[in-house]
Amino acid sequence: MNLILLEPSELSPAGALRLTGRRAAHVLEVLRPSVGDRLQVGVAGGLLGTGEVLALAPDSVTLQVRLERAPPPRAPVDLLLALPRPKILRKVLHAAAAMGVGRLVLLGSWRVEKSYFGSPLLEAGALDAELRLGLEQGRDTVAPEVLLRRRFKPFVEDELDAAFPGAQRLLAHPAAAGPLEALAPRAPRAVVAVGPEGGWTPYEADALARHGFEGFSLGPRVLRVDAAVPYVAGQVELWIRTGSR
Amino acid sequence: MNLILLEPSELSPAGALRLTGRRAAHVLEVLRPSVGDRLQVGVAGGLLGTGEVLALAPDSVTLQVRLERAPPPRAPVDLLLALPRPKILRKVLHAAAAMGVGRLVLLGSWRVEKSYFGSPLLEAGALDAELRLGLEQGRDTVAPEVLLRRRFKPFVEDELDAAFPGAQRLLAHPAAAGPLEALAPRAPRAVVAVGPEGGWTPYEADALARHGFEGFSLGPRVLRVDAAVPYVAGQVELWIRTGSR
Numbered sequence: 001m002n003l004i005l006l007e008p009s010e011l012s013p014a015g016a017l018r019l020t021g022r023r024a025a026h027v028l029e030v031l032r033p034s035v036g037d038r039l040q041v042g043v044a045g046g047l048l049g050t051g052e053v054l055a056l057a058p059d060s061v062t063l064q065v066r067l068e069r070a071p072p073p074r075a076p077v078d079l080l081l082a083l084p085r086p087k088i089l090r091k092v093l094h095a096a097a098a099m100g101v102g103r104l105v106l107l108g109s110w111r112v113e114k115s116y117f118g119s120p121l122l123e124a125g126a127l128d129a130e131l132r133l134g135l136e137q138g139r140d141t142v143a144p145e146v147l148l149r150r151r152f153k154p155f156v157e158d159e160l161d162a163a164f165p166g167a168q169r170l171l172a173h174p175a176a177a178g179p180l181e182a183l184a185p186r187a188p189r190a191v192v193a194v195g196p197e198g199g200w201t202p203y204e205a206d207a208l209a210r211h212g213f214e215g216f217s218l219g220p221r222v223l224r225v226d227a228a229v230p231y232v233a234g235q236v237e238l239w240i241r242t243g244s245r
Numbered sequence: 246m247n248l249i250l251l252e253p254s255e256l257s258p259a260g261a262l263r264l265t266g267r268r269a270a271h272v273l274e275v276l277r278p279s280v281g282d283r284l285q286v287g288v289a290g291g292l293l294g295t296g297e298v299l300a301l302a303p304d305s306v307t308l309q310v311r312l313e314r315a316p317p318p319r320a321p322v323d324l325l326l327a328l329p330r331p332k333i334l335r336k337v338l339h340a341a342a343a344m345g346v347g348r349l350v351l352l353g354s355w356r357v358e359k360s361y362f363g364s365p366l367l368e369a370g371a372l373d374a375e376l377r378l379g380l381e382q383g384r385d386t387v388a389p390e391v392l393l394r395r396r397f398k399p400f401v402e403d404e405l406d407a408a409f410p411g412a413q414r415l416l417a418h419p420a421a422a423g424p425l426e427a428l429a430p431r432a433p434r435a436v437v438a439v440g441p442e443g444g445w446t447p448y449e450a451d452a453l454a455r456h457g458f459e460g461f462s463l464g465p466r467v468l469r470v471d472a473a474v475p476y477v478a479g480q481v482e483l484w485i486r487t488g489s490r
Binding site: 002072075091094095098099100137138139140179180181219220221222223224226227228230231232233234235237238239241242 | 247317336339340343344345382383384385424425426464465466467468469471472473475476477478479480482483484486487
């Protein structure tokens, strides 16, 4: 936890705040501040700032909060991700939030087990809690917008344009001809499609290609989705910043 | 498991092989092939090829192995990593092996808890088993060389040159002035230093800088090490391939 994330409703006009529960336990057991120390805080969806420790108790911490600056800009990356199994999804949610991904669509695919859509992790409260852990790690206050879409075809045919307006469409695909630098960035942000274990089916890969997703290869190795997502995001961010071809 | 990894000692001259245990269970329960199907196999440290299914039994699989091609080239990235806590280390070992990292030094640092060096995960058999899982994921046969060094200063002062010959030295550091593209690649590979949670101490960062590590920033966000490693590796690979500045 590199940031203590607060809800807007927790803040009094004067800025004093008493933390209890998980956040207080983390402050008391891991950060172990003294009275007068300043901790990094942020308001969900809002500003970053500091929380000066006013008082420490065995199970609570009182902070004087000063909000000072905007959160970091969004990363120029959105993700269209075949829904991974819950254990992997949790890591992907953390990483996506910590990296500042703009929008994350979790999509059904032929090779996505239908049961994954029943995971308790996908209930609104659970999803938000996981994203919050990622924001606390990444020192950001704005979570990716997460859309859950069970059916591949209606999403790709009817919703793509609205879901990722103005983003260049990329498909990370082992069988693609060239590496990322063989493509030219043509927009200030990109949406990257990352397939399920075993890959998109040929039908799905074709449908994405028909809808403007340009394939690029990550090389002969196959990364698990929780490693592939930061690997791809790192590459695409650098590629957008520097251009190529 | 995208590859069935075999030990050289398991292979008979004629190439027939009976799998049992973990690998057989994976083949029977997840891949569920028919007799005559070909599975991807590789020999640890050696070639990739196919294993034609000759026979299936309730707890074993007999393959006819044909070795055909070299494993993918090593990624142009080595890592100098402050030893993470065991739960994170396991993920980093998987990702490093799947990505084809050349050498991985796990280093002590002021902010690395001494107890981490006593983790059972660091015993030779356990470490190899984790790397093997990464190779099976990544479809490679060659694991990163892993060096474990408890003491920061002797390693940096006495061993660096031998550990990473010919590699450009980079330091992923939040406080660094510019992004990766502000640096120019000057070697065919790079070693990237990634600090502990909380970062290298100023003394450690200075010592790395004095020994030729050039800092670059990953931006205002702080990624957990298991996400930072693939993020950094993806960026550095693209940067080496395309150059900048």
